[in-house]
Amino acid sequence: MKKQREEEIKHLGQLKEWISLNREFDIIDLFSILHPADIADLIDNLKEQEKIHLFSLLEVEKASDVITELSDISREQILDDISDKKLAEIIDEMDSDDAADVIAELPEDQAKAVLDEIEPEESEDFKELLKYEEDTAGGIMQAELVSVYSDATINNALSAVVQASDEIENVYNVFVVDSDEKLVGTIPLQKLITSGRTSPVIEAVDKAIPSVNVDVDQEEVARMFEKYDLVDLPVVDHAGRLLGRITVDDVVDVMEEETSEDIYRIAGLDEDDSIFNEPVQSVKKRLPWLYLNLLTALASALVIGFFENTIQMVIALAVFMPVVAAIGGNAGSQTLTLIVRGMALGEVTFENSKKALYNQITVGIVNGVAVGVVIGVIAYLWKGMPVLGLVLGLAMIINVFVGTLIGILVPLSLKWLKADPALGSHIFVTAFTDAFGFFSFLGLATIFLKLLT
Numbered sequence: 001m002k003k004q005r006e007e008e009i010k011h012l013g014q015l016k017e018w019i020s021l022n023r024e025f026d027i028i029d030l031f032s033i034l035h036p037a038d039i040a041d042l043i044d045n046l047k048e049q050e051k052i053h054l055f056s057l058l059e060v061e062k063a064s065d066v067i068t069e070l071s072d073i074s075r076e077q078i079l080d081d082i083s084d085k086k087l088a089e090i091i092d093e094m095d096s097d098d099a100a101d102v103i104a105e106l107p108e109d110q111a112k113a114v115l116d117e118i119e120p121e122e123s124e125d126f127k128e129l130l131k132y133e134e135d136t137a138g139g140i141m142q143a144e145l146v147s148v149y150s151d152a153t154i155n156n157a158l159s160a161v162v163q164a165s166d167e168i169e170n171v172y173n174v175f176v177v178d179s180d181e182k183l184v185g186t187i188p189l190q191k192l193i194t195s196g197r198t199s200p201v202i203e204a205v206d207k208a209i210p211s212v213n214v215d216v217d218q219e220e221v222a223r224m225f226e227k228y229d230l231v232d233l234p235v236v237d238h239a240g241r242l243l244g245r246i247t248v249d250d251v252v253d254v255m256e257e258e259t260s261e262d263i264y265r266i267a268g269l270d271e272d273d274s275i276f277n278e279p280v281q282s283v284k285k286r287l288p289w290l291y292l293n294l295l296t297a298l299a300s301a302l303v304i305g306f307f308e309n310t311i312q313m314v315i316a317l318a319v320f321m322p323v324v325a326a327i328g329g330n331a332g333s334q335t336l337t338l339i340v341r342g343m344a345l346g347e348v349t350f351e352n353s354k355k356a357l358y359n360q361i362t363v364g365i366v367n368g369v370a371v372g373v374v375i376g377v378i379a380y381l382w383k384g385m386p387v388l389g390l391v392l393g394l395a396m397i398i399n400v401f402v403g404t405l406i407g408i409l410v411p412l413s414l415k416w417l418k419a420d421p422a423l424g425s426h427i428f429v430t431a432f433t434d435a436f437g438f439f440s441f442l443g444l445a446t447i448f449l450k451l452l453t
Helices: 002-021 024-033 036-044 048-056 060-066 072-081 084-092 096-104 108-117 120-130 154-164 189-194 218-228 248-266 279-306 308-313 316-344 353-383 386-416 425-447
Strands: 147-149 173-177 183-188 232-236 242-247
Touching (some): 002 024, 002 036, 002 048, 036 072, 084 096, 084 108, 096 108, 096 120, 147 154, 154 173, 154 189, 173 189, 173 232, 183 189, 218 248, 279 308, 279 425, 308 316, 316 386, 316 425, 386 425
Antiparallel strands (some): 173 183, 232 242
């Protein structure tokens, strides 16, 4: 990994030198030996005009591979500058799913102009893919596949694979359909090769390999790939007709996208936000969540203000207030992370949420007691006030328990409301544990005030 990183830095330094000297032929030679993903990494690290110029040096076939590997910012900058005719040539070389993704990013008038430049048959395929929601099986499938009818022979199927090899980069399975184009089953390539040439394909069909409906969410598609150890998956319509396939490389992208989306939303960020966005764009995306956070923080301030007299009488309380809130918030965040991840993977559902709730409540009680005893002893030894130690210990037990409880209830509630369970959930959990932590600690202190003074 270190050596690879050193090579990337070396190439980037060399590339910038050649750009300054306008040595285009050297740049073209370098690009000819690099993987498209490595070229994309280099372009991503350049200035906008340099990105556009260097991308224009790529051959159409390599440009079609590089454009899908670029960061969103770089791709947007290049798409804004490239001519419709050149873009049409690049898209014509791409897999249909990748081509549809690029077209979907274009303004409507530019998308129409690009589609007009492409062969009518392929243009219709792209338009068909664009009908599906981008986060569904239809949105990530590709139309390119190898299929044969159920009355074909193994030899027919092998011939179909050979004929498709120029257009389809990776063939993992051959799909078998009936006369109505309905999926009958799948034949793995290895089984196809080892079967008798004159045997009917129907005898080699594996009907245990699943298919997926075109409207299924892409997260469910990813779970199917993991569950069944798939390399590709046929996509069918509601009538069972074969429409396309999803390959494992697309699912890897889905997993990365869904993981990033959950991380962003837990923190109250838009999934389109980036450290390279224009400051104005980032401000617009983040400010509403900061305002929400401000409101929740004010709730904590109101709680503290309510117990202002108690704090004035026992100043030592102010020292330990952040501790109660922080530990409760951390306990909530731990549970929240587990629950959101479990929901994303399909492990946590409404059906088994009761068991998850009981388990986490047990964890919250045990952790609360363990932490509460320790902090209570510390408070007693530090301030020499046994009752302060008791109050702090009890408040810690309560807030860790409540934080754990809220950590599971918030995402479950969001899901019940048909919202993303990760959507700003960290903000809600932190707000509640802060406010309740202060309330429990200062409330107990008020009750025991006569003993403390």
